[in-house]
Amino acid sequence: MAERELRLRFEILDRYPSLREFxxxxxxxxxxxxxxxxxxxxxxxxxxxxxxxxxLDIDPREME
Numbered sequence: 490m491a492e493r494e495l496r497l498r499f500e501i502l503d504r505y506p507s508l509r510e511f512x513x514x515x516x517x518x519x520x521x522x523x524x525x526x527x528x529x530x531x532x533x534x535x536x537x538x539x540x541x542x543x544x545l546d547i548d549p550r551e552m553e
Contacts, residue, residue, distance in 0.1 A: 493552060494526050500545055515544040 490498070498508070505511040512519040517540060525533045525541075530552055542549045 490526060491529055493530050497530065497541070497552070498526060500547065504545065511544070515540060517541070 501508060501511045505514065508522060509519050511517075512522045517537065521537065525537070530538060538549060538552060542552065
């Protein structure tokens with residue numbers, strides 16, 4: 490897993506008890522979230538990245 494994906498994973502787990510709970514709260518299918526971690530955030534769609542950032546209240550530029 491690349492550095493960006495690790496940072497994202499730790500950010501989620503710092504605020505939510507699990508990745509599954511985050512996916513429920515963010516209204517993102519768990520399988521989609523797992524795909525982001527396995528294939529990389531750069532392959533994810535713009536809307537998905539924006540939703541993740543909005544729910545975590547982080548600047549999307551931090552994902553660069």
